[in-house]
Structures are given as structure tokens and as C-alpha cells.
Amino acid sequence: MPTTGNLLSPKDLSIAIGVSESSLKRWTDRGLLQVSRTAGGHRRIDRNEAIRFVRARKMSLVRPEILGLPGSVAANPEIDLTTLENPDEAFLELMRRGHDLGARNHLFQRFLDGETIAALADGPIRESFDRIGELWHHGPEGILIEHRATEICVGLVIELSKMVRNDRAGPRAIGGAISGDEYKLPPLLTTAVLQEHGFRAVNLGPNTPIEVFELACFTDDPEQRPDFVWMSINDLPPEAPGLSSQVIDFAARCVEENLTLVVGGRTARELDFDRVPSIPVHGSMTEFAAFVEGWNAERN
């Protein structure tokens, strides 16, 4: 965790500008960068001095968020996001304002600090969209915020998923959100989590009919057949009761054919899986990730 307050350690700043700690300390010794010292002789760099330094030398920043820059916090002095007790609140605020770079810096800092994609999905992302979703009913402004935030977040999740993807052969997974479910983010996040765990994951996206799931899963071509299927259910329209039984039929067939099916999403638990009790139903991405880890361990 970067040093709190207004003083940076040499390591923090060296990470921010993507240079070795040794070099940074040499620069301070040459007087290129002012430092104060603790009683014990450790260097402490004032944030403003750090900003002056990178500006004066036109250096590019690898991780601007460490300086509290991306044009985000510094350009929006009205709200100092660092004072917010809950980091998820900061992300929400950035998304609400459509501040794409700030949101990217925030999310990526947490990712690089070790949070998994699943944790980010259940934390800042879900939190933000829960709150932003409430706005949606408050007229055009809510819709504007929701649309903008969704597009930004789609881009960020895709960027994250390309960072964790490895192209070696892993188990094949396929999935999507069912008919009538128009949410783009849950399938994307699920794909990202699977890629994080070494899968070759195919995303069918939102609003995918059951027939398409069946076709994709029960193909005769052994090259195409997946090892793992997931289904996201975030918006089960009440006017489609037939859909519910279709899903359960599909689940039953997956059990028959010995294919792992996992169901998740906000309204997934509303389905009655008593007929096929072996179908795991998850309420969060963290749960899902834990299951995937177990499945992977069992497989090897």
C-alpha cells in the first residue's frame, strides 16, 4: 500500500514513474528532486514536489494514481477521493462522473496490488452498479450515468481479462446470459474470471437463447465440445415461465451428459433446481471463483 498522507517513499515514487528505486535515490542525491529526511535518515518526498519533478522533466507515469494524478483527483479538487473511507465509494464516484481514466487507475491499482478479478467484480464494480442502477429510475440523468458507466466498465473488464489470459491450452468453457437478460457485464466478468484461472473461455454475451446453449454444449465435434458451462441469470422476466423450465431441462441434460454446469446471477436462486440438485448456483463472483478453483484442482 502506498504511503498515506502527503509524503511518498522513494519506492512509491519509483513505482509510479516506472524506474528503479536505486535510480530515484541517486536523483535525489544529485538534488534533482528535493527530499526531507526522517530522524533515522529515510527519504520522504512531498507529493507536490514529486509532481513538479515529473512535470518539469516531462516524464511519463506508469502508475499515475500513486501520485493521486490522472487528472482525476487533482483535476477534481471539489472532492478529495482519498478522504473517502471506503475505496469502493471512490470508484462509484468516478464511474458516476464518467471519469474513465480515474476509474481505470483505481481499478488497476487494486488489481496490481493483488485483488483478484472476482474480488473486484463483487467489490467496486457490483457496488457501483447497484447504486447506479437505482439512479436509472430517476429519469434521463440516471440513464445517462448508467449507460456511460457501463461502456467504461466494459472496456476496463476487457482490458483486465486480456491481462490475465494465457493462450496455452486449458479447459474449454462457454457460457452467456439467458434470453431476456440484457446485462453485458456479468458474462464479461465471468469470462475474465475463467481466463484468470487458465480457461479458454468463450463468451456468448447477453440475451442468448437456451437453444444456443444446447447447440454449443452438445455438439458432436469433440474439438468444439466444452468442459465447463456457465449461465448468467440477472433478469428473469416473469412473463416467461416457460424459460424457467427450459433452463432446468437444460441443466438436467448437462448432468446426464456429465458436463459441469454452473449457474449464477442476481435472480438465479429464484429458479427451482430441486429436480437437478447437483447444479451449483452462485450468488457472487468470489463464490464462483472458489468453485472454479476446486473444479480445476479436482481435474488435475
Place this chain on the structure above:
Amino acid sequence: MPTTGNLLSPKDLSIAIGVSESSLKRWTDRGLLQVSRTAGGHRRIDRNEAIRFVRARKMSLVRPEILGLPGSVAANPEIDLTTLENPDEAFLELMRRGHDLGARNHLFQRFLDGETIAALADGPIRESFDRIGELWHHGPEGILIEHRATEICVGLVIELSKMVRNDRAGPRAIGGAISGDEYKLPPLLTTAVLQEHGFRAVNLGPNTPIEVFELACFTDDPEQRPDFVWMSINDLPPEAPGLSSQVIDFAARCVEENLTLVVGGRTARELDFDRVPSIPVHGSMTEFAAFVEGWNAERN
């Protein structure tokens, strides 16, 4: 070891391009390639700037992976794409089979060879989705292909758009697809083309009500007010005649308020803009890009 992160050393890039370090340094000194400097005077090259450079100079990459880019197109043994006379056919075939890596190789190779995002949008991407769209009516298999291809392509376009984006201040653009238009790709491509031309572009995504456009465009906050608005119309439902006149009212108000509005998309020409003849309507991304270029030139 290639430098980690987003900054390359001259040696890294020289190896990637397959050219001597001397030449590379000479190019930077002539300003052909932007570099930042460490405090000690060593050159550091931003990845996106490196990509811009090799593209502008039409150089071939000996080691593309150093820039995080795919290798040659030939990396697809299963499909011999070289026998296809039309390269767009090759892309279609890759998308049809859901071959994400192959599609990425193909698209990025052409991008590196100098094709603009607009050209790729009108070429392989539009071509493929025209053909894939026909399949859509042929039952589940068509839907499967279309869903999978869409998700792959969304990822690729986002990746491309992040390569051409520069974070310096440019004119602000905002836009999206109107109510009832659920296509995700056109707004994404439009955003990418605008970023390619230096805009700070905000994407409101598909299915955006007119009221949201009005709110976003005619806000009183001068910090938020865009310089440029675009609207994508790919699927005007005939049962919504009111929508048509709403769009035209919005266009009229844009003219009044001296805000540039551009309309595009498959069914855009079906609208009757006689009342506001100064609204440009485009049928292709190439046309749109040409207009944007002109607008930019006029502005400076």
C-alpha cells in the same frame, strides 16, 4: 528481458522492429518518434507511440510480441487463409468459427500495415457481420455464431481504440445509438475512430433515449458540454414513428445551439432531414472519418 510495463527502451524497440539501435536513436533525435527521458537522460518510449510509429512508417515487425502485438497471420495452420482471394473472407471465416486469436492476428496485422480503424470497420468487420447477420435467421447455429463473433469483435475494437487513444486534451465528443437500436459495435467503432482523430470520446452505447442525448448535449456546465455529437441509427423500428420526429427535433436544436451533430448508420438515411438540411448523414465509417478530419482541420 523486454522492459515491463508501458515504457520501452530503445533497444527493445530496435529489436522489435529489427533495426539497429543507432538508427532508432537517430529517428528519435529527428522527432520522428516521441520519447520521454529519465532524469539521467535515457530514452523511454511509450508503447502506443511505438505502435503509431511503426504504423505511420509502414515498418514490418520482426518481434511483434515485444509490443504486445500478435505474430504473423500465418500462425493459423488449421485454416489456410492465403488461398482466399479476398482478405475480408478470411476474417469472416475466422469470426464464423469463433477463432478469437486468429481474428486478432488478422485485424491487427492489417492495422499495423496502415489500414485505419474506419477502413477496418467498413471492410472486414462490416463485411463479416453482414454475412453473419444473414445466418441469424437460420436458427440457433446462426445465433451462436453471431453472439460469439460479436463478443470477440467488441473486445478487438476496444483493444484497438485503446491503442490509438491519447490522453492529451482534444475536442469532446459524445454519442450513442438511439432507442431500440441494440447493436453494440457501431457506437464502439465510432468512438474508436474519434479517438484515432484525437477526440476525447464518450460512448453512451446502444439503446440510448433521445432525452439522454439532450441532457448530455445541452447541459449548462461548460466543463461537460461536448463539441461534437454523433448518433448511430441501425435499427429504426417502424412501430416508433414518434422517434423519427424526436430525432429531427433534436437535430434542429443542435443546429440552433451551434453544436455539430453527425448521424450515421444503416437506416439513418430513412429519416427525413429536410427540415434541418445542415445535418450530415453518413453511410460508412470511412465517410464519417473524412468528415471528422475536415471538422478538425476547420477547427484549428
Place this chain on the structure above:
DNA sequence: AGAAAAATCATTCAAATCGTCCATTATCCC
């Protein structure tokens, strides 16, 4: 308060990069 863990110190050294010069190769113009 005190012990254990983590971060930082100053220093050293090999590898990378600097700027510059020069011989060789490619390109252009007649």
C-alpha cells in the same frame, strides 16, 4: 513496551544506454 517483519539505507558491480564518430550501403539525380 518489546519482538518480529517490512522497508529503507548506502554501497558495489555488471549490464544497458548515452552521445559521437566513421566506414559501409542505399538512394537519387543526371
Place this chain on the structure above:
DNA sequence: GGGATAATGGACGATTTGAATGATTTTTCT
């Protein structure tokens, strides 16, 4: 083809960088 011009790649000593070291300081935890 021949000569002028520009671009390339390699070599040079000087400087900068990044990683490792063992000693010290700061932070964390009980």
C-alpha cells in the same frame, strides 16, 4: 553507369541504470 547525398549499422569511452548486499530504521503485531 557515375557521382553526390542520405541513411544505416557498428564501435568508442563515459555515464546511467537496475539488482544485490548487509546494516539500519520504521512499522506492525502481541
